[in-house]
Amino acid sequence: MKRYRNGEVWDFEHEVAVAANRPVILGLDGGTTSTVCICMPVMPSSDSLPDPLPVLARAIAGCSNHNSVGETAARETLEQVMADALSKSGSNRSAVRAVCLAVSGVNHPTDQQRILTWLREMFPSHVKLYVQNDAVAALASGTMGKLHGCVLIAGTGTIAYGFTEDGREARAAGAGPVLGDWGSGYGIAAQALTAVIRAHDGRGPHTMLKSAILQTLNLSSADELIGWTYADPSWARIAALVPVVVSCAEAGDEVANKILKEAVQELALSVKAVVQRLGLCGEDGKNSFPLVMVGGVLEANQRWDIGREVMDFISKEYPGALAIRPKVEPAVGAALLAWNEFMKEYLQEAYRR
Amino acid sequence: MKRYRNGEVWDFEHEVAVAANRPVILGLDGGTTSTVCICMPVMPSSDSLPDPLPVLARAIAGCSNHNSVGETAARETLEQVMADALSKSGSNRSAVRAVCLAVSGVNHPTDQQRILTWLREMFPSHVKLYVQNDAVAALASGTMGKLHGCVLIAGTGTIAYGFTEDGREARAAGAGPVLGDWGSGYGIAAQALTAVIRAHDGRGPHTMLKSAILQTLNLSSADELIGWTYADPSWARIAALVPVVVSCAEAGDEVANKILKEAVQELALSVKAVVQRLGLCGEDGKNSFPLVMVGGVLEANQRWDIGREVMDFISKEYPGALAIRPKVEPAVGAALLAWNEFMKEYLQEAYRR
Numbered sequence: 173m174k175r176y177r178n179g180e181v182w183d184f185e186h187e188v189a190v191a192a193n194r195p196v197i198l199g200l201d202g203g204t205t206s207t208v209c210i211c212m213p214v215m216p217s218s219d220s221l222p223d224p225l226p227v228l229a230r231a232i233a234g235c236s237n238h239n240s241v242g243e244t245a246a247r248e249t250l251e252q253v254m255a256d257a258l259s260k261s262g263s264n265r266s267a268v269r270a271v272c273l274a275v276s277g278v279n280h281p282t283d284q285q286r287i288l289t290w291l292r293e294m295f296p297s298h299v300k301l302y303v304q305n306d307a308v309a310a311l312a313s314g315t316m317g318k319l320h321g322c323v324l325i326a327g328t329g330t331i332a333y334g335f336t337e338d339g340r341e342a343r344a345a346g347a348g349p350v351l352g353d354w355g356s357g358y359g360i361a362a363q364a365l366t367a368v369i370r371a372h373d374g375r376g377p378h379t380m381l382k383s384a385i386l387q388t389l390n391l392s393s394a395d396e397l398i399g400w401t402y403a404d405p406s407w408a409r410i411a412a413l414v415p416v417v418v419s420c421a422e423a424g425d426e427v428a429n430k431i432l433k434e435a436v437q438e439l440a441l442s443v444k445a446v447v448q449r450l451g452l453c454g455e456d457g458k459n460s461f462p463l464v465m466v467g468g469v470l471e472a473n474q475r476w477d478i479g480r481e482v483m484d485f486i487s488k489e490y491p492g493a494l495a496i497r498p499k500v501e502p503a504v505g506a507a508l509l510a511w512n513e514f515m516k517e518y519l520q521e522a523y524r525r
Numbered sequence: 526m527k528r529y530r531n532g533e534v535w536d537f538e539h540e541v542a543v544a545a546n547r548p549v550i551l552g553l554d555g556g557t558t559s560t561v562c563i564c565m566p567v568m569p570s571s572d573s574l575p576d577p578l579p580v581l582a583r584a585i586a587g588c589s590n591h592n593s594v595g596e597t598a599a600r601e602t603l604e605q606v607m608a609d610a611l612s613k614s615g616s617n618r619s620a621v622r623a624v625c626l627a628v629s630g631v632n633h634p635t636d637q638q639r640i641l642t643w644l645r646e647m648f649p650s651h652v653k654l655y656v657q658n659d660a661v662a663a664l665a666s667g668t669m670g671k672l673h674g675c676v677l678i679a680g681t682g683t684i685a686y687g688f689t690e691d692g693r694e695a696r697a698a699g700a701g702p703v704l705g706d707w708g709s710g711y712g713i714a715a716q717a718l719t720a721v722i723r724a725h726d727g728r729g730p731h732t733m734l735k736s737a738i739l740q741t742l743n744l745s746s747a748d749e750l751i752g753w754t755y756a757d758p759s760w761a762r763i764a765a766l767v768p769v770v771v772s773c774a775e776a777g778d779e780v781a782n783k784i785l786k787e788a789v790q791e792l793a794l795s796v797k798a799v800v801q802r803l804g805l806c807g808e809d810g811k812n813s814f815p816l817v818m819v820g821g822v823l824e825a826n827q828r829w830d831i832g833r834e835v836m837d838f839i840s841k842e843y844p845g846a847l848a849i850r851p852k853v854e855p856a857v858g859a860a861l862l863a864w865n866e867f868m869k870e871y872l873q874e875a876y877r878r
Contacts, residue, residue, distance in 0.1 A: 239755060280748045344726040347751050349703075350763070352719030366705030373697040374798035395633045398700050402592060405758070410703070445727035 199507025202275030274309030314464030317508025321462030355438035357411030552860025555628030625863035627662030667817030670861025674815030708791030710764030
């Protein structure tokens with residue numbers, strides 16, 4: 173990504189010859205490691221989507237979580253990545269009809285309002301703006317832009333997020349490792365590290381996690397795990413141990429199996445909490461609804477398949493849950509969401525005239 | 526504390542008239558918030574200790590945990606606080622017979638060796654040097670310098686540490702919040718915060734912890750807890766919520782009671798692991814041994830007394846466990862330990878001559 177000095181971000185709008193004034197949509201997915209922006213043309217109808225989707229440009233930048241990098245840096249990153257995507261697609265801000273910005277760290281209406289305020293300054297007043305938690309983009313990537321159903325994300329962190337067709341929303345988990353996201357990759361790996369320490373100091377049963385983890389980290393004793401753990405506060409570095417836990421569980425280690433089974437229950441519980449609060453399953457518990465499943469923890473294609481176990485758990489309670497593994501990335505989900513919402517409002521306005 | 530430029534730390538040794546060349550001992554307790562150094566005269570016999578103990582000087586400085594502030598800063602702080610204590614007591618390094626440096630962050634023989642190496646450069650070669658984890662100073666503060674028995678510390682963090690009379694040692698827990706120190710103040714408070722989030726998003730039962738914690742932190746909704754939690758990485762800030770959990774448990778809240786009961790079991794389990802591994806209780810499990818109990822979590826003088834519950838738990842298994850609440854601070858324990866070890870080696874050398 174190019175770096176511009178203050179104010180130069182949008183200079184390309186005067187420099188390049190802008191292609192036919194084709195209306196476009198921007199979708200952004202801002203996670204804790206990177207931010208992706210997708211530019212798509214406004215498609216005439218939402219009845220059937222073209223396959224493949226007509227993506228005009230894709231731009232990528234660093235972290236845009238304001239909790240992690242601060243307000244100013246987050247804003248700069250988001251502005252830059254949108255400018256890059258528009259520039260790459262030979263378009264500019266006057267062609268934009270709607271923007272959906274789905275970023276991690278949006279946990280409260282005040283977060284949403286703060287981002288909307290400065291996003292408003294950036295675009296003409298007729299542009300439709302939507303600010304959401306990044307989980308919402310993941311949901312939309314499975315439902316092709318429709319805000320209906322539940323998404324379960326389990327990567328380094330975990331969250332369940334859902335919407336009813338009439339716009340009510342609910343979430344569960346997603347509060348980070350200190351606040352009990354035990355089904356996350358970080359949660360699974362931290363439990364495994366804890367089991368190693370407990371086996372080592374006599375508080376817990378023997379487990380093959382000890383030799384497997386020490387070997388993976390190239391450490392010679394469990395005491396050295398303490399120094400390793402606190403040397404770097406990155407949650408992703410700890411979560412990277414999940415495959416070791418899965419291997420030990422597959423090899424029959426009881427401690428590793430217990431950790432994974434508890435993670436499955438935790439993940440299923442998050443989905444259940446959202447489904448119950450929104451009544452997605454209907455009064456008889458049998459209504460069908462999309463359940464989008466995303467993230468490294470749910471994608472392990474090994475014998476011990478966490479995603480499948482979670483789905484089995486949920487299907488028993490809610491036979492109408494339709495598991496969806498998205499085929500497009502979350503930023504495309506965000507763009508489809510912006511387009512969907514834009515079309516809805518556009519048609520409503522046309523109807524009123 | 527005065528701040529000296531490099532190399533000036535020991536200047537006072539030439540500047541002040543040094544009192545009678547009375548042999549002295551230094552004891553240091555280096556925790557994660559502060560470092561205390563005590564200077565005591567060498568007492569002639571270890572049979573009966575004078576009451577009060579003849580403390581010549583006490584100096585205090587900041588954090589000296591090398592994991593937290595780095596090697597150089599830790600060394601500077603330790604050197605400075607020793608110089609201050611000697612200067613205050615009108616003494617100097619030539620009068621020192623033994624030093625016990627008990628600092629947090631000593632988890633491995635390599636940590637110990639690194640600190641010993643630079644401590645060696647600071648003192649004449651005949652000075653006896655001992656480097657220990659800070660838990661050892663807490664044990665010695667209860668046993669008046671003898672390395673025998675078990676200490677349980679539960680403040681922001683928790684650790685159990687024990688020694689047999691013939692010098693074997695063992696520890697349990699003390700691996701920090703990521704690695705499962707669930708009985709610590711941080712562990713108790715993090716479980717309570719988690720319970721609030723789970724009650725709020727429908728994953729857990731209702732609990733009065735929610736209103737109690739939100740009121741204490743001056744927040745209006747549970748969603749705001751996420752921002753509060755990650756705004757500051759200090760473990761002590763989270764652990765400060767323990768009294769709120771105790772109050773809710775006393776008022777009959779089931780969730781708070783469960784958290785405290787589990788913490789009691791975790792703390793007792795740490796002690797049990799150390800006692801078992803060292804055989805402190807003898808073969809019939811009834812031998813007597815000192816059990817020193819230290820730290821804010823164990824000192825709550827409320828109706829829900831965590832320390833008493835832990836002791837009840839341990840007494841059932843080990844009727845010979847003698848609970849001790851130290852009357853002197855850990856730095857005095859470190860000084861007594863240095864003095865004790867020095868006397869032992871001194872008598873052995875005298876015997877050989």
